[in-house]
Amino acid sequence: MADFACSTAALAPSCSGWNPTTPGTSNSATFINVDDALASFELMVSMNPKPSISRFDQVLSYLLKMNVPHTAFSVSRSMELEKNVMPNLYTFNILVDAFCKKGNVLEAKAVVKRMIQRGLLPNNITYNSLMNGYSLRNEVDKARRVFDCMVLTGCKPNVYNYNTMIDGYCKSKRMEEAEQLFNDMLGKDVSPCTITYNILMNGYCHAGRLEDAQELLKKMCSQGLSPNLATYRTLLANLCNRGYLDKALALFEAMKSNKLKPDVPMYNFIIAGLFEAGRVNEAREMFSTLSEGDCLKPTTRTYNIVINGLCRQGLVDDAYNLFRTMEGLTCPPNCKSYNVIIHGFLQHKGPFEAGDLIQEMLSKGFTADTTTMSLLMDLTSKNQLNHPVVRKLVGDSGMACEEVRPKGLSAERNITPEAC
Template sequence: MTDGLCKEGKVEDAEEVMEHMVEKGVEPNIITYNALMDEYCLRGQLGRARRIFDSLIDKCIEPDIFSYNILIKGYCKKQKVDEAMKLFCEISQKGSKPDIVTYNTILQGLFEVGRTGDAKQIYSEMLSAGTKLDIYIHVTLLNGYYKYGLVEEAMTLFNKLERNKEYTNIAFYSVVINGLCKNGKLNKAYAVFKKLSFIGLLPNVRTYTVMINGFCLEGLFDEAKYILRKMEDNGCTPNNVTYNVIVQGFLRCNKISEMASFMKEMDGRGFSFDATTTGFLIDVVRENPSVLDMIPELHSKHKK
């Protein structure tokens, strides 16, 4: 019953039911405690989640790895990484072992607050302990390295994994292409992109979009539009994100007339500006209100 209430978001009611159970001498199991913690963490009520966790220990009920993972994730989400690290270290002190979810969560938390050194240390410990790593761990590492400009570390890891043929799925390569583009390594990104066909991988909409965005970031719109057409020729339909990254590129480079022309195609496909594109446009119009007169499509949309 408590689990069902938690799923409905009625966590206070669920805790009240649990207290009644305890009063009647029925001790809830660890699954019930975890469900309560999880719901409180989802709400960002970490104090209450921690109280539930501590009550387990007070009742001499050993928290399981799921209990730790729930609370560590909650702390990381709120960027309270010191508290998350204390719990992470406590797992080993209790004679247990972090699982792959624990490692991935703590790595994400560390990268989120810029503690790249600690993230690298944990990764080294994982390797030393012989932990079986999965693609999610490596994607987290690659994203973290690229986020902080650690391109050499990212490419060393990528090359190692590629040589070992550990991962050959398109999502993995998309992360690398995106990271290289955002670090100004367009030529390297495009080399990886072009290599996909030789290793038998078909780019998906995300892969094409990150490559298009890479060209747009450098102001290379002819190349971006070439990839867009190639994408369609290969049977991969562009989505709203694809079109928005191109429009954002036009706005960044103040190519308003090109954007107006492109908007017709975008509108014809039923796509619209997302929040990021709208923000870009507002900034441009704020600096130069006459831009609106160059985009009649916006006036017609406004009248509707």
């Protein structure tokens, strides 16, 4: 990395609409598959004495979209050697970014070396891709060396570079270093954006530092930045998972008072949290609010959360009735739905009735999960379940009860923003 240099032109530190693979002009070419793109490239090479660099970039962009960066790199080499068409900074950057996203940082550095040899200096985008590539490989120290190299070569870090580096530290749970870099931003007159705060907030939550995350929200607002849905989604999920339901509900109401409409995942967090805390009536009321709304509607996941919550409270008949209402909706029961209601039947109702549901589940192409299989095998081994379909299912599995013994019967606990 010591041989890197950098252009003096830094990107504007805006937090919206930045994409390292977006060129200055739009590319409208479309291809059917990789072979079609390569055929287009070969035709271009054979017919044009010096093809347009924009057309060349179109082919490269498609190949990278199809996840074949090595092929794209070979095409760029062919263009240079056969037609003397020199890749520009944009071309090199999209190649570097593609290799880094696949974790191939060594190949990306080879592209950068070739770029420098052609007289083109890395810029913020180039360095950012390399930092992101190392972070994806959990090599945050190497990412930091790229960051420091960028500074040493005179390329001033912008908000994206800081965001990438802070995110790397947060994902490695190195919050002290993430905080130091955040403070460094402020000292270098680089203004954090909403995404910066969201990254740091998410890091605090994953480290179990919910109070720090909430304080950061206050600081963010005091700086005149408006929290977005991602901000609230992160905090709500973690507050609910750790049982701070009253704080989660207060935050939920504060968000609505700030004229931000909650999305379905946020309702899912709170409903799941309320059931987990045994606050069944509040959970059902929250579900009714979502179901009766004009804009948002429950998803299959929402129904699964409610069905699971009702079953865990012993309200299996209510859960079954809700399960049946799904069939006439745009979110019909899925594999998880069947397994959740079957768990409830096996625990609170007659096992033979569960057998009928299992037969129905299998007829729709769904499968029993490990918890269902464990419950069934335990009952079958005790001669408490004589349903022929179930006995065949258990016999065909060839699994011992110990192999699938459940660690817990909660099908929708620890819901995360990613899961919803």
